[in-house]
Amino acid sequence: MSAFDGIAVGDPVEFGSYEFTAERIKRFARDWDPQAFHMDEAQAAETPFAALCASGWHTASVMMRLQVDYFAAHRGHGLSFGPSPGFDDLKWPQPVYAGDRVTFSGRVVAKRRSRSRPGTGIVTTEFSGVNQNGEAVFSMTAHVFVAAA
Amino acid sequence: MSAFDGIAVGDPVEFGSYEFTAERIKRFARDWDPQAFHMDEAQAAETPFAALCASGWHTASVMMRLQVDYFAAHRGHGLSFGPSPGFDDLKWPQPVYAGDRVTFSGRVVAKRRSRSRPGTGIVTTEFSGVNQNGEAVFSMTAHVFVAAA
Numbered sequence: 001m002s003a004f005d006g007i008a009v010g011d012p013v014e015f016g017s018y019e020f021t022a023e024r025i026k027r028f029a030r031d032w033d034p035q036a037f038h039m040d041e042a043q044a045a046e047t048p049f050a051a052l053c054a055s056g057w058h059t060a061s062v063m064m065r066l067q068v069d070y071f072a073a074h075r076g077h078g079l080s081f082g083p084s085p086g087f088d089d090l091k092w093p094q095p096v097y098a099g100d101r102v103t104f105s106g107r108v109v110a111k112r113r114s115r116s117r118p119g120t121g122i123v124t125t126e127f128s129g130v131n132q133n134g135e136a137v138f139s140m141t142a143h144v145f146v147a148a149a
Numbered sequence: 150m151s152a153f154d155g156i157a158v159g160d161p162v163e164f165g166s167y168e169f170t171a172e173r174i175k176r177f178a179r180d181w182d183p184q185a186f187h188m189d190e191a192q193a194a195e196t197p198f199a200a201l202c203a204s205g206w207h208t209a210s211v212m213m214r215l216q217v218d219y220f221a222a223h224r225g226h227g228l229s230f231g232p233s234p235g236f237d238d239l240k241w242p243q244p245v246y247a248g249d250r251v252t253f254s255g256r257v258v259a260k261r262r263s264r265s266r267p268g269t270g271i272v273t274t275e276f277s278g279v280n281q282n283g284e285a286v287f288s289m290t291a292h293v294f295v296a297a298a
Binding site for chain 1 (some may be wrong): 205294
């Protein structure tokens with residue numbers, strides 16, 4: 001059975017959760033997004049965010065990591081994804097603040113065989129991240145190529 | 150003059166370039182996207198990518214870092230961006246391979262004052278990353294809130 005055949009539309013999968021400690025927020029920001037509201041509590045207090053919060057790219061990267069770990073642990077293989085034709089609607093509806101714990105999940109909403117790439121399927125997945133208060137803090141719709149031969 | 154008033158539609162800005170060395174690709178992947186094609190040359194050769202290539206989140210994170218550094222160096226301040234209502238059309242049209250040098254730029258394509266948030270503007274920017282062969286490897290359209298009071 002191909003990876004494509006093994007994917008069922010509607011399957012919700014919870015990848016896991018991650019605590020955005022102040023230390024983790026600052027470490028990511030130092031490398032990739034050194035803006036004041038991601039680096040320093042006092043400076044963050046003076047911005048519209050009002051407190052230290054994670055880079056949106058940190059949140060997205062955590063989603064990726066938890067997803068990879070989930071598939072490695074539960075499916076016994078990597079994602080087997082090829083290149084992606086693109087992602088839509090990347091959103092961070094609420095800031096992720098220091099101390100927040102965010103749970104990430106994905107749900108396959110559509111799949112079809114590619115017309116231009118024989119042996120390849122295109123799978124559309126809605127990803128989401130929800131904090132400990134039940135608030136959505138991350139969402140994204142991804143289209144990825146999956147082996148279908 | 151507010152940050153919003155200082156932004157001109159059509160302004161192209163080149164943020165800088167970055168060499169995706171194998172070491173940098175693997176280091177990001179170890180933390181955030183430990184898939185074989187981002188971690189190991191031999192295993193990558195057996196995948197549709199055919200060679201070691203960067204995580205898409207690495208490419209996005211580099212874009213963010215170069216943008217922050219550019220504004221810090223050339224405008225003397227941080228981005229002054231508030232929360233983002235969302236990004237559209239995040240694409241990685243070609244893989245970024247080990248040894249590629251990618252140049253990132255942004256172009257403001259629209260700006261307007263927010264109706265729901267007084268004193269705030271919404272700026273739409275098209276971001277792109279182009280490798281040393283002139284091939285697009287990253288594109289994204291971002292909408293961000295900017296102080297307009």
